[in-house]
Amino acid sequence: MSGAEFVPLSLTPLLIGMFAAVACALPGNFLVLRRQALIGDAISHVVLPGIVVAFLITGTVAAWPMMFGAAGASVVAVALIEAIRRLGKIEPGAAMGVTFTSMFAGGVLLLEQSDTSSVHLDVEHALYGNLESLIWLDAVGWESLWDPVALAGLPDELIRIALTLIGVVAFTWIMWRPLKLSTFDEGFARTLGVRTGVIGFALVIVAAIAAVAAFDAVGSIIVIAMFICPPAAARLMTNRLEVQIAWSVVFALVSAVLGYVFAGFGPMWFGANNAVSAAGMIATVSGVILVLAALFGPCRSRTGAPVE
Amino acid sequence: MLWDALFLQMGYNATLVAIGACFLGVAAGVTGTFLFLRKRALVSDAISHATLPGVGLAFIVMVLLGGDGRSLPGLLFGSAVSAWIGLLGVSWLTRRTRLAEDAAIGAVLSVFFGFGIVILTVIQTMSVGRQAGLEGFLLGSTAGMLWNDAVVIAAGGALTLAVVLLLRRSMALVAFDPEFAAASGINVPRIDLAIMALAMAVTVVGLKIVGLILIVAMLIIPPVTARFWTDRTDRVTLISGIVGGVSGYVGAALSAAIPHLPTGPIIVLTSFGMFILSLLLAPNRGVLAALLRHLSFQRRVHMRQGLLALAQGQPIYEKLTLRLLERAGLARADGVATEEGRARAAKALRDEKRWELVRADQAFESAAALYDGLREIETVLTTDQIEEIDRRIGGPMGVPA
Numbered sequence: 001m002s003g004a005e006f007v008p009l010s011l012t013p014l015l016i017g018m019f020a021a022v023a024c025a026l027p028g029n030f031l032v033l034r035r036q037a038l039i040g041d042a043i044s045h046v047v048l049p050g051i052v053v054a055f056l057i058t059g060t061v062a063a064w065p066m067m068f069g070a071a072g073a074s075v076v077a078v079a080l081i082e083a084i085r086r087l088g089k090i091e092p093g094a095a096m097g098v099t100f101t102s103m104f105a106g107g108v109l110l111l112e113q114s115d116t117s118s119v120h121l122d123v124e125h126a127l128y129g130n131l132e133s134l135i136w137l138d139a140v141g142w143e144s145l146w147d148p149v150a151l152a153g154l155p156d157e158l159i160r161i162a163l164t165l166i167g168v169v170a171f172t173w174i175m176w177r178p179l180k181l182s183t184f185d186e187g188f189a190r191t192l193g194v195r196t197g198v199i200g201f202a203l204v205i206v207a208a209i210a211a212v213a214a215f216d217a218v219g220s221i222i223v224i225a226m227f228i229c230p231p232a233a234a235r236l237m238t239n240r241l242e243v244q245i246a247w248s249v250v251f252a253l254v255s256a257v258l259g260y261v262f263a264g265f266g267p268m269w270f271g272a273n274n275a276v277s278a279a280g281m282i283a284t285v286s287g288v289i290l291v292l293a294a295l296f297g298p299c300r301s302r303t304g305a306p307v308e
Numbered sequence: 309m310l311w312d313a314l315f316l317q318m319g320y321n322a323t324l325v326a327i328g329a330c331f332l333g334v335a336a337g338v339t340g341t342f343l344f345l346r347k348r349a350l351v352s353d354a355i356s357h358a359t360l361p362g363v364g365l366a367f368i369v370m371v372l373l374g375g376d377g378r379s380l381p382g383l384l385f386g387s388a389v390s391a392w393i394g395l396l397g398v399s400w401l402t403r404r405t406r407l408a409e410d411a412a413i414g415a416v417l418s419v420f421f422g423f424g425i426v427i428l429t430v431i432q433t434m435s436v437g438r439q440a441g442l443e444g445f446l447l448g449s450t451a452g453m454l455w456n457d458a459v460v461i462a463a464g465g466a467l468t469l470a471v472v473l474l475l476r477r478s479m480a481l482v483a484f485d486p487e488f489a490a491a492s493g494i495n496v497p498r499i500d501l502a503i504m505a506l507a508m509a510v511t512v513v514g515l516k517i518v519g520l521i522l523i524v525a526m527l528i529i530p531p532v533t534a535r536f537w538t539d540r541t542d543r544v545t546l547i548s549g550i551v552g553g554v555s556g557y558v559g560a561a562l563s564a565a566i567p568h569l570p571t572g573p574i575i576v577l578t579s580f581g582m583f584i585l586s587l588l589l590a591p592n593r594g595v596l597a598a599l600l601r602h603l604s605f606q607r608r609v610h611m612r613q614g615l616l617a618l619a620q621g622q623p624i625y626e627k628l629t630l631r632l633l634e635r636a637g638l639a640r641a642d643g644v645a646t647e648e649g650r651a652r653a654a655k656a657l658r659d660e661k662r663w664e665l666v667r668a669d670q671a672f673e674s675a676a677a678l679y680d681g682l683r684e685i686e687t688v689l690t691t692d693q694i695e696e697i698d699r700r701i702g703g704p705m706g707v708p709a
Contacts, residue, residue: 037411038350041418045521087595088587093410094349094532101525102580105573108447108522112568221425225418232411263426267433274433276426283422290415294405302406 008139013131014260016158017222017282020214021252023165024226026172027207029245032231033183038096039078039204040227043211044220045100046070046077049107050212056114063156067212074208077103078201131218131260131278134158157217164213171206172245175199180241218279225283226252233290236297251293255286322564324458325450325517329556329575332514335465336523337530337552338472339506341545344531345483346503350413351398352527355504356511356520357417358394359387360424363445363515364431371434380457380516383445384464388512394420395504448519448572450560457516464513468506472545479503480541517560518572525576526552533583536590555579607632608682612656614638618645619653659685662697 024040031037047070054069055061077099085095138144138153145151172179181189182196189196211223234247259282264275294300343349366386371377394416401412428442472479481489482499490496507527514523534547559575588595606628614629615638624630624643633639638649645653662685667676675688685694 032407032411035408035410037408037414038353041353041414084587087598088532088536089593090532090535091347091349093347094344094528097349097353097524097528098532098580098583101522101528101576102583105522105525105576105580108570108573109577112570112573221418221421224414225422228411228414228418232407232415235407235411236405267430275429276433277429280422280425280429283418284426287415287419287423290419294401294407297405300405 007141007144008136010260010264011139012136012155012158013134013278014257016134016155016161016217017131017256017260017278018253019158019161019165020218020222021226021230021256021282022249023161023168023210024207024214024223025230025248025252026168026245027203027210028227029231029234029241029248030179030183030203031207031227032235033241034200034203036204037228037232038093040207040211041224042077042081042096042100043074043208044215044223045104046073046107047212047215047220049073049103049110052107052110052114056110063160063216067160067216070212070215071208073103074212075205078204078208132264132275134217161213161217164210168206168210171202175202179203184241218282222279222282225286226255229283229286229290230255233286233293233297236293236300239299251286251289255282255289259283259285321450321453322561324453324455325564325571326557326560328453328458328461329450329517329560329571330553331462331465331556332510332517333526333530333552333554333556333575333579334549335468335472335552336510336514336526336556337534337548337550338469338545339503339510340527340552341531341534341541341548342472342476342479342483342503343507343527344535345480345541345544346500348409348503349528349531350410350524351395351504352507352511353524354394354398354413354417354420355391355508356523357424358397358420359391359511359515359520360421360445361427362386362388362390362424363442364424364427365390367431367442368427368434380454380460384460384512384515387445387515388508390420391508391511392505395508399501444519445515446519446521447570448515448517448522450517450563450571453516461513461516464509468509468513471502472506475499475502476542476545484541517556518575522572522576525579526556529576529579529583530555533579533586536586536593551579551582555582605682611636612682615649615653615656616660618649619657658701661701662694665697665700 028037028040031039050070050073051066052069053073054065057069058065080103081092081095081099084090084098085092088095090098134155134157136144136150136154138150140150178189178194178199181192182194182199186196189199207227211220211227214223214226230248230251231244233251234244237247238244260278262285263278263281266281267274267276340349340352343352363383363386366383367377369386370379370382375382397416397420398409398412401407401415402409407415431442478489478494478499479502481492481494482496482503486496489499510527511520511523514526518526530548530552531544533551534544537547538544555575555578559578560571562578563569563571563574586594589597591597610626610629610632614624614626614633617624617629618633618639624633624639630639630641630643633649634641637646638652639645663679666672666685666689667679669676672689672693675693678688689697
């Protein structure tokens, strides 16, 4: 495949997929270790009511209001889960289940009630995104990477997800010590003066931002997959957090690239001529990686760890 | 319009949907109770998302075999198989690797769902796939429900319910105390699997009406709601079944009566409404009850402190204390005790002294354990015991004769 074909059609979706995967996998490491993996699931469900409300308020399908709406909905969901858990003395899993299903139902209801026929906003799109359509029409080949005119035509999603990725990396980098401490030994971290509650909340917020930015580009299903599968697989490879994060980034990148390639070109190898959903394929590949890690990972078993 | 719907006057399809949703709600509420009590409510999320590839693959297989591809029993069978594989995946990941259950749930959920979407896009490219309408399984669609579909749903719900009734004792035992259950000869892993299988059955049956994303709500919200009202397992199960049934029925009726109300979401929101009401209003565990309890506790503390202050001749500055004493006719607005107030205050002070002796005496250990600074001593000791304490305190001393 030549640059003239690859750069406009495949480069940007591939980059967006890779950035989204890494942006989700980084906070995912901490969520998995803190046993909050399903926060990602909850966030990705409540994104829908968030963007619908943002649409109803602004009346347009613009990216920024929707991202604010989605981030707001995530904060509301986290607060609601906490409120239900404390006020009703309900176990966290059930509180989460009550909250995100109800908010999602509310989102679907609002969507059906409001007149969105004129704009492109539907549940299916929210679930599996539209990675394949994020093409870079202004590019003519590799040389476009140095052409400012063509660069101006890059899809906005690419820029947003790249900024988000930088933000997520910065957060992990700056907060590394307190994050690591409060994840493994919350009591000890508190004696050192780390404000563990704030750190925990900040982690959820960063996860929400990553989820919303990735959701914007690739749909919510890939978000959950990337939050959980690469970190979980990496967890089975090593006992060191640094190495685990490196593995999770590698797994996320491999899932994104292979998933995109299989989705785009896999059907052709079987003689079909239509591509399948890239987001779904990326999630599938990450699952295969997790299964391989669970079968052959060097640190897969629980031996040595305290028995639960 | 709404009454028509509630009394099944909306026509054939709406009636079918309402009855089907009611059956489904009861089955889901009852089954979900055990899932919730076992603290594994979110496993249902993995199960429901894991049905998607099964639906798609069943459609493909049926089409390849020359069939219609849309036969509901076939699709449900496919979804059951893939949900079962997903369930085994969750338990395999949790038992064989060091991953916690939430990570396993999330992994299975997202991977199966992603794979399901790949299958759906494959179906869209098949020549017969365009009119498949399999997206309906995501959020449920009741528009084209047929008599046969309703029968499948009702029969599945009834069967699930029967199995739950049969296994309810061992499931409750396993949910509350797995070790004791194992010691009593119950095969705990098998019962666990049975709970999951029942949840799976409800999920599969409910796919058509509420869709796979929202069926989780029908398994989780009713038991959580029911839990507010009672502490007994059998009653939680019963109330949960009722909540599920009512929300299914009312939701389906509402969606038939009002345009643009999709059935699945409105059923979920109906049960969420009941959840919120229970959260606020339930006796004992509700927020309102807790608030009232707090206020009455606050009043008792103020009353007691006020009486002690009156007895010792100290001025009362706290506004609430003064207001409470005044309202009870124990003090005047300027803080001076009335006749009755003086009597009550003297009694309060004497009770303090009595408690002091009770708490110092080993013989009254069990009574002293009930001391919380507010409890009336008469509710703990008999008159004889109080008389004995009073003898020890003795009459007034150091008073010039």
